[in-house]
Amino acid sequence: MSNTKFTQQVLNSSQKKSGLSRRHFLKNTTAGLAGLGFWGASSRAFSKNAAHIVIIGGGIGGAAAAKYMRLLNADVKITVIEPNTQYIFCPGSNEVLPGWETLEELTVTYTTLKTRYSVNVVQDKATDIDYTNKRVKTAKGEVISYDKLIVSPGPTLDYEAIDGFNKSLAEGEFPSAWHAGAQTLKLREQVLSMKQGGTVLISSPKDPYRCPPAPYERASFILTMLKEHNPTGKVVILDSKDSFIFENVYPYYWKEHFGYGTNNSMIEWVSKSDGGDVIKLDATNHSVITANGTVHKGDVINIIPPEKAGQFALQNDLAEGDWCPVNFRDFTSTKFTDVHVIGDSIDGDPMPKTGYIASNQAKVVVQAINDELHGREIANPFIINDCVAMASKDFGMVLTETFRFAGDGKRLEERYNIPGATNDPARQVILQKVAENWQRSFRKDIFS
Amino acid sequence: MKRYIFPFALAVFIISGLHSGLTLADSSPYASMTGGISLDESHALAEKYPATAWNLANTCSGCHGTYGAEFNEIIPPIAGINREKFISIMQKYKKEDNNNFVVMGIVTKPLTDKEIELMADYFAAQKPVQWTKENWRDDVVNPVAEKGKE
Numbered sequence: 001m002s003n004t005k006f007t008q009q010v011l012n013s014s015q016k017k018s019g020l021s022r023r024h025f026l027k028n029t030t031a032g033l034a035g036l037g038f039w040g041a042s043s044r045a046f047s048k049n050a051a052h053i054v055i056i057g058g059g060i061g062g063a064a065a066a067k068y069m070r071l072l073n074a075d076v077k078i079t080v081i082e083p084n085t086q087y088i089f090c091p092g093s094n095e096v097l098p099g100w101e102t103l104e105e106l107t108v109t110y111t112t113l114k115t116r117y118s119v120n121v122v123q124d125k126a127t128d129i130d131y132t133n134k135r136v137k138t139a140k141g142e143v144i145s146y147d148k149l150i151v152s153p154g155p156t157l158d159y160e161a162i163d164g165f166n167k168s169l170a171e172g173e174f175p176s177a178w179h180a181g182a183q184t185l186k187l188r189e190q191v192l193s194m195k196q197g198g199t200v201l202i203s204s205p206k207d208p209y210r211c212p213p214a215p216y217e218r219a220s221f222i223l224t225m226l227k228e229h230n231p232t233g234k235v236v237i238l239d240s241k242d243s244f245i246f247e248n249v250y251p252y253y254w255k256e257h258f259g260y261g262t263n264n265s266m267i268e269w270v271s272k273s274d275g276g277d278v279i280k281l282d283a284t285n286h287s288v289i290t291a292n293g294t295v296h297k298g299d300v301i302n303i304i305p306p307e308k309a310g311q312f313a314l315q316n317d318l319a320e321g322d323w324c325p326v327n328f329r330d331f332t333s334t335k336f337t338d339v340h341v342i343g344d345s346i347d348g349d350p351m352p353k354t355g356y357i358a359s360n361q362a363k364v365v366v367q368a369i370n371d372e373l374h375g376r377e378i379a380n381p382f383i384i385n386d387c388v389a390m391a392s393k394d395f396g397m398v399l400t401e402t403f404r405f406a407g408d409g410k411r412l413e414e415r416y417n418i419p420g421a422t423n424d425p426a427r428q429v430i431l432q433k434v435a436e437n438w439q440r441s442f443r444k445d446i447f448s
Numbered sequence: 449m450k451r452y453i454f455p456f457a458l459a460v461f462i463i464s465g466l467h468s469g470l471t472l473a474d475s476s477p478y479a480s481m482t483g484g485i486s487l488d489e490s491h492a493l494a495e496k497y498p499a500t501a502w503n504l505a506n507t508c509s510g511c512h513g514t515y516g517a518e519f520n521e522i523i524p525p526i527a528g529i530n531r532e533k534f535i536s537i538m539q540k541y542k543k544e545d546n547n548n549f550v551v552m553g554i555v556t557k558p559l560t561d562k563e564i565e566l567m568a569d570y571f572a573a574q575k576p577v578q579w580t581k582e583n584w585r586d587d588v589v590n591p592v593a594e595k596g597k598e
Contacts, residue, residue, distance in 0.1 A: 382499035420478035
């Protein structure tokens with residue numbers, strides 16, 4: 001409790017200061033910057049012997065680790081290394097497709113981390129870890145020493161795993177739109193300008209991948225767009241799996257509104273067993289080829305590529321195969337000491353790859369680091385995933401998973417509960433509101 | 449998440465006979481899916497490897513805000529909530545049928561009574577935040593009900 005009270009005080013006092021310092025900053029930007037040292041972005045002076053927690057990546061996992069580390073401990077130095085000055089929040093980005101949300105609204109900066117939580121944000125790309133000397137090198141040639149390192153680089157989208165597909169095609173004619181951004185807008189434009197009666201192909205990847213319900217949410221949103229602009233248009237989901245999350249919800253919605261399961265259905269779902277596994281893109285003929293040799297022509301082709309651990313983690317030998325193995329008590333790498341890996345890059349099964357999970361892994365890690373700094377035994381981890389999704393503006397869904405520690409050397413144990421579709425319009429819209437509210441509350445929890 | 453033991457058969461399914469307000473019959477392909485370890489096993493692991501109040505309570509922040517205090521829409525703030533009130537609400541959700549409440553019914557079930565008490569202590573110790581959207585149902589549900597009457 002005393003920790004909480006103390007950090008609450010830190011929070012309150014930095015809150016009071018933030019308005020002042022912002023004005024001060026605007027007024028004195030040039031002079032101020034010149035006078036700032038390495039810790040210049042922070043309003044606090046740290047002890048020379050203060051432990052230095054370095055975080056690679058300013059996504060949800062990295063930002064949550066920085067903020068919650070500060071909430072637990074006012075004395076440590078915290079550095080986040082992140083090349084981008086802005087981050088586009090992924091939760092909610094499917095809603096950019098039908099125009100219910102904007103990228104601007106989803107875009108956050110690191111200002112609050114710097115000013116309110118005294119986090120040093122280095123706008124640079126981390127390249128190498130020197131495990132022996134506990135240092136991180138950056139692209140601009142900076143060398144940053146750490147006492148504890150938290151690696152949260154997000155996933156690598158493995159475009160090349162699909163024959164004939166690559167990153168530049170995704171940035172051009174065949175947007176994956178799996179990181180919110182320009183590709184999301186491109187996909188929106190393609191759907192809106194598709195010829196009447198055309199087909200949108202969505203390739204849903206094999207497990208594990210970021211945000212399991214998102215391909216099905218995306219398909220549902222595109223259906224709503226087509227119903228308005230292109231009622232003879234169609235969506236085909238080609239799946240590299242035989243089952244999917246919320247398969248006890250989405251098909252109900254599709255059936256109710258888009259004739260799913262009938263000859264006139266606007267949507268078709270092709271399982272892996274039925275030949276849905278996309279292995280090749282034929283860009284010239286605007287088609288994809290599945291494992292059983294079937295050619296599917298699409299007017300809009302949205303391939304969500306399979307994933308593996310982030311490039312930084314792969315290059316620094318943190319992975320075994322595609323993912324990084326960790327100890328589940330504190331998410332330390334099983335390969336190197338004083339290094340924690342969180343988020344989409346880890347081999348975290350049965351935990352899915354969601355922002356909510358990444359943020360809760362971050363909390364477990366900073367608690368463990370804080371315990372160690374105080375010479376305490378490292379606490380047992382507990383992780384929840386409350387996953388929300390929508391089918392439309394008036395139909396939402398939610399599931400809960402809890403992950404229990406089951407002993408050192410073991411994976412976490414999962415309990416899940418996924419309520420099925422409801423035919424109660426009031427409940428449908430309440431769940432949609434919960435999903436919508438969660439996106440905002442979660443963004444605020446991590447970035448403000 | 450582990451693979452579900454769940455047939456994806458879209459059997460003939462008639463919903464017209466169901467009254468609004470009921471959830472779909474459990475035999476439907478839209479039944480709730482539960483799995484992984486049992487609730488008893490989850491509770492047993494909680495006893496064997498107890499988590500801290502800080503860890504337990506901060507799993508709530510994604511929805512209810514940091515310290516349960518930074519959000520105020522249809523998801524209520526829980527910072528500063530009276531300890532006994534928190535426990536009574538959580539226990540009510542925990543005992544209810546899954547579908548009687550939209551989220552908390554499924555969130556509470558794997559938690560032990562002891563864990564709920566630890567969370568209650570944590571949130572009771574936070575600076576209280578007034579919930580100003582207590583009438584959210586009027587805004588969210590009434591338009592749907594009106595639409596239904598048309």
